[in-house]
Amino acid sequence: MTTDTPARLLQLLSLLQTPREWPGGELAERLGVSRRTVRRDIDRLRELGYPVQATKGADGGYRLVAGKAMPPLVLDDEEAVAIAVGLRAGAGHAVEGVEEASVRALAKLEQVLPARLRHRVSTLQAATTLLTSGDGASIAPETLTVMASTVAGRERLRFAYRDKDGSASRRLTEPHRLVSTGRRWYLVAYDLDRDDWRTFRVDRVSDPFATGVRFAPRELPDGGAAEYLRRSIHRRQDTYAFTVRFTEPAETVAARVPEWIGVPEPDGEDACVLRGTSNAPMESLATRLAMVGCEFTVREPGELVDCVRELGARLMRAGGTATP
Template sequence: MTDTPARLLTLLSLLQTPREWPGSELAERLRVSSRTIRRDIERLRDLGYPVQAGKGVLGGYRLAAGTAMPPLLLDDEEAVAIAVGLRTAAGHAVDGIEESSVRALAKLVQVLPARLRHRVAAIEAATVPLLFGDGPGIDPEDLALLASAVAAHERVRFGYRAGDGAESSRRVEPHRLVCTGHRWYLVGWDRDRADWRLFRVDRLDAPERTGVRFEPRELPGGDAAAYVAEKLAGRDRPYRAVVTVHAPADEVARRLGRVAGEVEPLDGHSCRLQTGGAGSMEWLALRLAMLGCEFEVHEPPELAAYLRALGARASRAAG
């Protein structure tokens, strides 16, 4: 193999498999001399790939973990597998990785060949995930498109169905995508209304990039997650609670996530929690029960009554 760039890519693909490669085997595979392999290894190191060499007769080369993430070289099967996994994570809001999944999916979709896009679409069409929770389904292609538009500062247009069923056409400068755990929201500047707006992604119809760039605007407060939490407060989320939780404040905040509400430490072992809005009393009770620690409800009385009834049913079921 005399083409140096092609040889380096092939060598990198071999080294990215989890094993150690003797120099003689690499030379045989690439049909070059061991001296050429050593030079190519140095080229990869200069590019930032941490290639380690083992000592002794049986020693070989392997790609080790470095201080930075170098570009990965994927074959067709690997690219399809990663794309399918990212689409699943992004479309169904896997807790903790949903936003990262969308960013990675947007990058991968941009460079994925058409033949592989068809394979990814075929796999998705042939499978049905079994989901838990009350979140609506999201088309990962829409998320990837919106994420790409956010990164490129490019206007988008789409049809939108409001909560009351009213339909409209929107031209938006997308700012950020925010996931609340079971729903995705787009924060953007609505050009026709000359104001910031919040859009539920599952209510978007046929979003598309326009190719028109824009100068990013300053979001009030600067924090897209806080903006979404503020807008959602009281909107389809009327249920709130004041609770004493017998666990450290930082642990309670970590378990409940970014939309927990206000957590005030009382001492090193308990805290006062004022929850964020919830869409139903059942969901609020479930979130509190899943904390895995003791707690007392101060407000509202309806929540305390619901938990008593739920506890009684659970006791009868266990008895």
């Protein structure tokens, strides 16, 4: 029996947050108290602002409904660990569709987790390996959470950085935004040593350190962070247009290709055409197209056609089949 009223209220709230209706008798049995005590605890939760709805009947039932000003969410140990592990895995591998909000949530959650739960999260994370498609580099979740905290707190960030050519440097920045492209994470920040805006690939960052020094936000040129990153990437890399025809309906292909490649358009009843631009290496795009798992024909550019042919010949040789 739970005699500590605050602890019992938290346990009751945790049960009510499950999307179902709880009979009063079952709640009483779970908490080890009388039904009268359950009713009093329900009234206390309502006084605290939790919208608990009751239904009439022989046993009566209670459920938590959405409110306009919902008080803080309460998680038990297992729920907190599950959420933290899921967010760390998704953020660390830049899974398509994981936005900056997920990283901010991870930073907030890990900040308030007790030491015993942080140890459980780290242990489970160390024992787990995710199978990824290889489109993006793996990132330490701690790197993202440190960055997210400095973005939210407008705090200067220092880190080591490795450029594309392998040269190493130390950077002191005023972080503006974290941006996910689906394959990679980027930091848009003002580089104090270079007195200019820069974008940094997060998988090339190491030893991020929040300095504790606050700064006044600067106005970012070229619109928002996502637009600035897009222009920055296009300035640094050559892009090319491509057109590919698949012998499958558009909805089938759309479910198998990431959005960064493009959106297929119907081309007849059982075919579609995918048009887009890319700055990825052509061999990487050819491999990604082959992973769609259906017949396709590259219409342009000619370099991508040659790359697909070379990839096909290599796979045939690997399977012990003579190249035609």
